[in-house]
Amino acid sequence: MSRRTLLVGGGAAAGLVLAWAAWPRSYRPNLNVGPGEQLFDAFLKIDRAGQVIAIVPQTEMGQGVSTILPQILADELGADWRTVAVQSAPISPLYANGLLARDWLASDWTRVAGDAGTWAIDQYATRSALMLTGAGTSVPMFHDAYRRAGAAARVLLCKAAAARWGVPWESCDIQNGIITDGAERKLRLGDVVEDAAGFTLPDILPYRQGNDGRLTGQDLPRLDTPSKIDGSHNFAADIRLPDMVFASIRQGPIGDAVLKDARDAEAQKVTGFLKLVRTERWIAAVGTNWWAANRALDLIDPSFTLRGTPVDSGRIDAALEDAFSGDAGRRLYVQGDLLPVFEKATILASEYQVDPGLHLALEPMCATARVTEEGTEVWMATQAPALARAAIADALGLSDSAVTLYPLHAGGATGRHMDWEAGVQAALIARDVGRPVQLLWSRLEDVIQDRPGAPAHARMAAKLGRGGMVEGWLAKVACPCAMTQTWSRIAHGKLPHEAAAEAGDKATRLAVAGMVPPYAIPNWAVDHYPADVGLPLGFMRGNAHLHGAFFTECFLDELAHLAGIEAMSFRIQMLGGNPRLAHCLSTAAAMGGWQGGIAGSGQGIAAHMMNGAYAAVMVEAGIEGSKLSVRRMVAAVDCGDQVNPDIARQQIESGLIHGLALAMGASVPYASGMPTRAMLGRMNLPRLGDIGEISVELIRSTADPAGVTDLGAPLAAPAIANALFTVTGQRFRSLPIMGNG
Numbered sequence: 108m109s110r111r112t113l114l115v116g117g118g119a120a121a122g123l124v125l126a127w128a129a130w131p132r133s134y135r136p137n138l139n140v141g142p143g144e145q146l147f148d149a150f151l152k153i154d155r156a157g158q159v160i161a162i163v164p165q166t167e168m169g170q171g172v173s174t175i176l177p178q179i180l181a182d183e184l185g186a187d188w189r190t191v192a193v194q195s196a197p198i199s200p201l202y203a204n205g206l207l208a209r210d211w212l213a214s215d216w217t218r219v220a221g222d223a224g225t226w227a228i229d230q231y232a233t234r235s236a237l238m239l240t241g242a243g244t245s246v247p248m249f250h251d252a253y254r255r256a257g258a259a260a261r262v263l264l265c266k267a268a269a270a271r272w273g274v275p276w277e278s279c280d281i282q283n284g285i286i287t288d289g290a291e292r293k294l295r296l297g298d299v300v301e302d303a304a305g306f307t308l309p310d311i312l313p314y315r316q317g318n319d320g321r322l323t324g325q326d327l328p329r330l331d332t333p334s335k336i337d338g339s340h341n342f343a344a345d346i347r348l349p350d351m352v353f354a355s356i357r358q359g360p361i362g363d364a365v366l367k368d369a370r371d372a373e374a375q376k377v378t379g380f381l382k383l384v385r386t387e388r389w390i391a392a393v394g395t396n397w398w399a400a401n402r403a404l405d406l407i408d409p410s411f412t413l414r415g416t417p418v419d420s421g422r423i424d425a426a427l428e429d430a431f432s433g434d435a436g437r438r439l440y441v442q443g444d445l446l447p448v449f450e451k452a453t454i455l456a457s458e459y460q461v462d463p464g465l466h467l468a469l470e471p472m473c474a475t476a477r478v479t480e481e482g483t484e485v486w487m488a489t490q491a492p493a494l495a496r497a498a499i500a501d502a503l504g505l506s507d508s509a510v511t512l513y514p515l516h517a518g519g520a521t522g523r524h525m526d527w528e529a530g531v532q533a534a535l536i537a538r539d540v541g542r543p544v545q546l547l548w549s550r551l552e553d554v555i556q557d558r559p560g561a562p563a564h565a566r567m568a569a570k571l572g573r574g575g576m577v578e579g580w581l582a583k584v585a586c587p588c589a590m591t592q593t594w595s596r597i598a599h600g601k602l603p604h605e606a607a608a609e610a611g612d613k614a615t616r617l618a619v620a621g622m623v624p625p626y627a628i629p630n631w632a633v634d635h636y637p638a639d640v641g642l643p644l645g646f647m648r649g650n651a652h653l654h655g656a657f658f659t660e661c662f663l664d665e666l667a668h669l670a671g672i673e674a675m676s677f678r679i680q681m682l683g684g685n686p687r688l689a690h691c692l693s694t695a696a697a698m699g700g701w702q703g704g705i706a707g708s709g710q711g712i713a714a715h716m717m718n719g720a721y722a723a724v725m726v727e728a729g730i731e732g733s734k735l736s737v738r739r740m741v742a743a744v745d746c747g748d749q750v751n752p753d754i755a756r757q758q759i760e761s762g763l764i765h766g767l768a769l770a771m772g773a774s775v776p777y778a779s780g781m782p783t784r785a786m787l788g789r790m791n792l793p794r795l796g797d798i799g800e801i802s803v804e805l806i807r808s809t810a811d812p813a814g815v816t817d818l819g820a821p822l823a824a825p826a827i828a829n830a831l832f833t834v835t836g837q838r839f840r841s842l843p844i845m846g847n848g
Contacts, residue, residue, distance in 0.1 A: 157297035164202030171754035182322035183257025185281030208232035243814020267299035326753035359411030360780030417780035430638035437614035443630030448579035463559035470518025488517035495527035522646035558645025575670030580631035588618035589644035603643030611639025621655020626681035656821035694743035699725035711830025720813035762819020
């Protein structure tokens with residue numbers, strides 16, 4: 108969010124404000140309504156059979172959002188859960204995710220402007236239809252909207268039933284999909300759904316009271332599970348269109364790579380091969396099946412010219428270290444005054460590093476496109492559909508309205524589908540061949556062209572006072588900002604190497620978001636030293652919290668050892684002002700049988716808070732031969748009053764496994780602009796046998812539900828590293844813990 112944009116939104120320039128105000132401010136739902144369906148608002152349709160159709164604007168990536176949001180609506184409506192269905196939302200300003208936009212686009216200007224800055228970002232998000240999925244914002248952003256939709260529909264349906272019965276509508280209610288007047292009269296929702304549209308809502312919308320028959324708080328079955336079990340669930344690679352062909356692609360090494368040449372004639376040897384499609388930066392083969400297309404690419408062996416310095420792990424580390432002595436560093440968070448605390452004092456200092464973490468989603472990048480004279484259609488999973496549609500339209504030279512994007516569920520994106528390049532490529536190939544095309548990246552291509560989480564180096568320093576209290580704390584973090592790069596690519600169309608270079612000298616809070624200590628330390632500061640490591644980076648589960656929690660919680664354990672205080676008590680004594688996190692720590696320790704982190708116990712503990720959620724994890728780990736072994740993980744989480752506790756536990760558990768993968772592998776070395784390995788079996792990823800018992804306890808809370816998708820991932824690695832110290836006596840200060848060589 109630039110200063111100029113803020114001035115437009117905040118009202119500092121009258122002429123610009125007039126232009127801004129002239130934009131439409133009132134938006135109507137743009138949903139298609141089928142025969143027998145009645146539209147209630149942008150989030151709800153009900154048909155004559157009584158089926159409740161919840162409209163979900165967020166991308167389902169396995170996190171359960173396509174169940175949680177409908178559950179909020181169904182609870183307030185009084186629906187029968189067995190009649191609830193889900194439909195993906197079209198692109199509309201009504202579904203903009205202002206919460207993630209505020210987090211992502213906040214700047215010094217918007218923070219200085221206060222409420223005006225927040226308003227400007229919200230307006231920009233709405234008017235740009237920024238439908239974003241990520242960072243656990245889905246429930247916090249849309250919880251109230253789904254409650255309102257359910258409550259409004261309940262009132263209208265009750266009014267329609269009351270008019271038939273000649274009774275006050277306030278005496279009517281809906282339970283399990285049946286409207287009653289408190290006596291013996293009953294109607295199904297579908298019986299009055301058409302009449303309900305003719306009534307108006309009261310000035311104050313009444314919400315459901317009491318706990319009887321409520322769906323919120325119940326472990327209801329996920330709506331997407333049956334179709335995923337029987338195989339009828341459509342992911343991008345499942346789309347089939349008449350006359351469709353298949354494509355595979357090669358995009359060259361990482362960086363500013365342009366296509367040089369290829370042995371075109373070799374492709375003709377492959378049965379089923381149809382055509383080669385070239386652009387400046389990639390070449391695709393089209394065939395009657397994907398295997399033919401991919402085999403043709405293998406045979407033509409395309410070569411690329413790489414301009415600039417190739418990506419190399421050694422150069423990445425050198426760039427991060429050099430950043431500490433550069434002039435782009437900034438102090439972004441500060442409390443108290445560190446200088447008199449550190450002056451002439453004995454301090455503990457440690458250095459840490461985190462390698463770039465890959466996404467490695469089960470589903471490689473994929474999109475299906477059909478380009479005709481009537482318009483363009485694209486089927487793809489995307490966490491930013493409006494930005495994806497705009498990019499496709501721009502690539503084809505069309506208006507946004509000429510492109511129809513069908514948003515699909517993603518097979519475990521964990522942030523990778525913020526980028527839209529597969530959709531653009533599929534559309535360009537489809538236009539070239541004149542037939543519908545399904546483009547599927549190979550696993551090799553998916554790894555080479557991944558946009559990993561940010562690598563980071565940290566220099567931590569602290570001074571201990573009497574009783575083991577931390578009197579001063581300084582964190583210096585050298586890392587690129589993956590979030591800044593991602594926005595530059597998806598919103599401004601920058602090429603990956605261009606976005607990486609532009610962000611190389613920009614210090615930002617997004618890069619050190621997980622570094623603010625949750626403990627009562629009187630004097631502390633966090634400095635960010637930006638760096639251009641040459642590796643394009645992307646949105647990741649946990650984002651900067653992945654390295655932030657690792658640096659903070661590992662260093663805190665070192666301080667506890669120096670102070671001679673067991674690790675949990677050391678943390679608890681500094682959490683007087685943070686009782687929710689203290690409760691999580693004590694609960695995890697009690698559940699796990701915490702032994703105080705004594706030598707040989709193999710137990711480690713870590714705590715973290717993010718986005719209004721609090722969690723602590725205790726692990727039991729060791730080293731068997733040369734391999735990391737994690738026997739047990741116990742998590743205690745305070746994430747507010749969760750809509751579906753079982754899905755919340757699933758999210759925490761999957762986050763812990765994601766964090767375990769980062770500790771064991773999920774990263775690769777780079778040399779000459781390429782990853783040195785790309786097969787999943789060679790990345791030391793955890794297998795089922797490597798994952799021991801996992802227990803997740805949700806602490807009861809009346810606070811608003813917080814997003815928990817990202818919460819577990821940052822905690823696993825520091826807890827494991829702390830556990831290994833009790834076994835080996837050695838501090839593990841790098842991720843992956845066992846190295847990625």
